[in-house]
Amino acid sequence: MIHVSNLQKSFGHVQALNGISFNITDGEFYGLLGPNGAGKTTTISILSSILKPDEGEVIISGYNLLKNPVECKNVIGVIPQEIALYNELSALENLMFWGSLYLIPAGTIRKRAIELLQLFGLFERRKDKVKTYSGGMKRRINIAAALLHKPEILFMDEPTVGIDPQSRNLIFEVIEKLHRDGMTIIYTTHYMEEAERFCDRIGIIDNGQIIAQGTLNELKMETSVKEAVVITCELATAGRLNEIISLWKDSKRIDNKAYFYSGKVREDMSKIIQLCNQAGIEILNIEFQKTNLETIFLDLTGKQLRD
């Protein structure tokens, strides 16, 4: 469905993309993760044909992006990060306008716009000016505007930034429905839980390169980060942590915290608590250190995702 090969782009002396390659199959949900300035937006901009690469090739639905931009644009939908709507127009007028750009007959657009308004729970407010909407409602229309022409591929650039929980849940439901219906989706987000929840595969991008990609399990295998039970104890009894650390095969102590590494943390937790009790250690807090995208990302890039 999408074939990206050796994509390169520089702005002056800054190399924004340095040989990005990936393939996305039909109906796949692909997450693109990276800190600010990693090259996510540049990649999306090139894939959506508003930016030309210096080098590289992009094939979308069999069309070469550079040679057939219009054909490519007809099969993709882009949900921009910012709310790109006309505030003085109503939701219906906005949808009718954005749909008209794809040369769909007016009757078809209207029907589709009403379907989407119902899907996003905004049918009753369809005639109200967008400027009277809440942030979450605007974001819903922002998404609907990208779906009018029933694209085969959807680029979603942080679609849930700054919205209320109700709108977020509704958007999640719609995203899942679109995925179930077979739409190919490329999703960029800062929210790890969203990527973990939706993505079939994830590409981690940093300094203009994809440094790792695969399913969440495949990424977990690639990282050196291990799961652990972390015990925090009273300073007065912290010295005794050394006793039980020596009993555990893979562990370490930092001040009044002890890390007990394990492949099955939940099962081992009770054992560790028992050891602490036996040693007379007064436990203040117990937590799991999980291997998740956040830790994988930190391990691979040395940066927090929000850096």
Place this chain on the structure above:
Amino acid sequence: MKRIAIKDLKLFLKDRKTMLITFAIPVALITLFAFAFGGINTGEDDREYTLPITDLDQSEYSKEAILRLDTLKSLKIVEMPLEQARQAVRKGNEDGVLILHKGFADSLRDGGRLPVELQYDQAKEMQIGMLQQSLIPTLSMIPFSTGDVKKSMSRRFDKMMAGSSPKIREEVNTQFDSLFNSVSRGIIPENNANSAFDFGSEIKMTKLVMAKDKSSPNLIQAVAGTAVMMLLFSVAGIGMGLLDEKQEGTLKRLLYSPVNPNKILFGKIISANVISIAQLLIMFVFAGIAFGLDIIRHFPGMLIVILATAYACSAFGVFLASFASTRQQVQGLATLIILVMSAIGGSMIPVFIMPVFMQKLAVISVNYWSIQAFYDVFWRALPITDLTFLSRILILILIGTIMNVVALRMYRKNILRIA
């Protein structure tokens, strides 16, 4: 309080844009207006005024008269056939034409009134009045440059004193001789010769272009000048809409669609044109209803000028927007450019009362060509096939096209930077 004031002053001094708006732009505008109103030279007006002259007498005396007029520093005499000169006046290219009629030499010899006529455009009455005042002293001295003047003046006095006794006639002749010798030797200044002898002092004044309805030149000036200036402000706002789209992300979204990026700009140009046409039409219809501007009789011409003006002005709005990167930049730039164009182009004061170099500068503004074209329609009543009128329309279209082409190039360049 003191600290707040000092902080504010520091912020003010660090804000270059505000400094520019506060000091540099007003100074630039004052300079411009001072030039426009001719106040830069407080002494005599040193502009060279072109005066077409038609010599229908073709005598030695009429040629001598033209030579004398040509010695005036402020005048540039251009001899023209009568019809060509009248056409130039009718088309607004000249203010008036001085005609030395047949019998000029005979009148000089006979001591009669000189058959001199100034045919002019009523819209330029102020200039023509000043011209008349500067011509009279020279014309009044023309008899002194001919050898026959004493004879002709004697004849004139003879005619005047026909019923008087020989003694009185002799006394008057003696006084005349004395006075004539004084003027000839320069004892009495030339300017006073007219009051002394009262010859050549009358110029027949004929309005060649004049009001046929309520469309006075002042009304046309007021309506056309204001309409074009206000239109420029409106289209600057429409141009800013393009930058708003860029800032709000809708332009990016438009680019995601299969629409050709050029068509986005063309769409803006079309909407700017439609709004401009509507605005101009409403302003002229209002002027017609409220002030009696005859828009019905001149409708075809008016419509052509409105279309050409709307095209040029809307191109200006898009042109401005394509150069700037933010709405704020356009606002500052637009205000400055529109005020300058309106000042030099005749929206604020008629171009013909400005100094000559300002009149030459006026041609770079849209306002000038549009206002002149409106004068052609409402005042000079030129037919829409007239070449002078069409040339102004063509220039407006040319200005609009050049600005649209440049805007398109700049827009393409800016689009690539959008992502």
